[in-house]
Amino acid sequence: MSKTHVSTQINGDSYEFLCNTQQTLLDILRHELDLTGSKEGCSTGDCGACSVMMEDRLVCACLVLGVEANGKEIETIEGLSSGSSLDPLQQKFIDLAALQCGICTPGVLVAAKALLAKNKNPSEEEVRFWLAGNLCRCTGYDKIVRAVLEIAAEARNT
Amino acid sequence: MDYVAPKTAMEASEALVQDGAFALAGGTDLLVKLKTKFISPNIVVDIKQVPKITSIEESMDGWWIGAATPCAEIVEHESLCQDWPGVVEALSLIGSTQIQGRATLGGNLCNASPAADSVPALIAANGTCVISGQTGEREEPIENIVISPGATVLAKGEFILGFKLPKPPSGSGDAYLRLIPRSEMDIAVVGVGTSVSVDKNKKITSIRISLGAIAPTQVILDGLEDIFIGKEPDEDSINKLVSLAESACRPIKDKRGTIEYRTKIAGVLAKRTLNIAYERATNH
Numbered sequence: 001m002s003k004t005h006v007s008t009q010i011n012g013d014s015y016e017f018l019c020n021t022q023q024t025l026l027d028i029l030r031h032e033l034d035l036t037g038s039k040e041g042c043s044t045g046d047c048g049a050c051s052v053m054m055e056d057r058l059v060c061a062c063l064v065l066g067v068e069a070n071g072k073e074i075e076t077i078e079g080l081s082s083g084s085s086l087d088p089l090q091q092k093f094i095d096l097a098a099l100q101c102g103i104c105t106p107g108v109l110v111a112a113k114a115l116l117a118k119n120k121n122p123s124e125e126e127v128r129f130w131l132a133g134n135l136c137r138c139t140g141y142d143k144i145v146r147a148v149l150e151i152a153a154e155a156r157n158t
Numbered sequence: 159m160d161y162v163a164p165k166t167a168m169e170a171s172e173a174l175v176q177d178g179a180f181a182l183a184g185g186t187d188l189l190v191k192l193k194t195k196f197i198s199p200n201i202v203v204d205i206k207q208v209p210k211i212t213s214i215e216e217s218m219d220g221w222w223i224g225a226a227t228p229c230a231e232i233v234e235h236e237s238l239c240q241d242w243p244g245v246v247e248a249l250s251l252i253g254s255t256q257i258q259g260r261a262t263l264g265g266n267l268c269n270a271s272p273a274a275d276s277v278p279a280l281i282a283a284n285g286t287c288v289i290s291g292q293t294g295e296r297e298e299p300i301e302n303i304v305i306s307p308g309a310t311v312l313a314k315g316e317f318i319l320g321f322k323l324p325k326p327p328s329g330s331g332d333a334y335l336r337l338i339p340r341s342e343m344d345i346a347v348v349g350v351g352t353s354v355s356v357d358k359n360k361k362i363t364s365i366r367i368s369l370g371a372i373a374p375t376q377v378i379l380d381g382l383e384d385i386f387i388g389k390e391p392d393e394d395s396i397n398k399l400v401s402l403a404e405s406a407c408r409p410i411k412d413k414r415g416t417i418e419y420r421t422k423i424a425g426v427l428a429k430r431t432l433n434i435a436y437e438r439a440t441n442h
Contacts, residue, residue, distance in 0.1 A: 048254065048256055
């Protein structure tokens, strides 16, 4: 079994690694590159805890092979803050207590950022549809949706 | 398990001929099957770098949708959405936002599930697919591809390169509806795709309806021409359509619905999709 050499950009930084075919992008992020912000929930694309951006598309890292990342640009939750200052969306989640155990939170944040990049003025229904692939087993959906709507409103007013 | 990402259709076919080779497009079914050990490939052939396989093109002849184009990209294509709103509705129902970023029409067809959302809509739209193999390309109607749950007519080394949809004549409309037990992210209990064209007097000139999840493979309703051609839909013809749809059902019974329920819903969705498609056709 041969390993494939992969070079990729993650959060703007260049990474190179050797990859077995069966390793998913999530396996690579967490176990090879120590980027453990993306979480493993179901590992079958149902829960969204491993949401990342690949070539500006929201995807589940558990449903992407590591070898497929070759030549691609990936963005993970680690790229959301700049240094120690949180993204406004992260701060809003804290302010509104839009997280409980926190396992779903990185995926929710990445997915919500993707929505706001595409739609600056989403309705509550649009937020709920967009985030339907991010499961929160603490079931704190309402605060998550409110945080996304509030940050969208604030961004429009500044 | 090896991995290759061939740059041409011929190299892809040569790789796929090998024992234990599986094609990888969006991976939303393949990776789940890998993890559950439902399949154990010797080699994964990533077909996404093959020319034309991720492109959407409009020409005089109609539409080309590359088999490995992610659904999210298709949904963003405005003029395709205008020409085939029902097809786009159908494929936009496949999975979550994350799944839409990867899932493909080629994968939805070749996974060969009776409940595949895009397939009844593509059949109703008179779509064909271009199959690439070692001896070149061939074109097949979409309804010829799936032969039983999980099985297709594709020979060793063959893969779907893309889909062709006709340019709809003016006065055309299509629609797709499915019923699921929850509001989002579930597998169709029944799915129905309908496509109609009308003349300037709003009389139906062509009609095609395909049902999913009510038999081992997608079903095309026979006998619609006698009921609808040259007429506007009325209570009598709609009642005949409902009976026709119900009698086409040979569904399984599972946790999502009984045989009686699926049969009843098939009639209801046939009626509703016809109403939507007819409305769209008369405004097109």
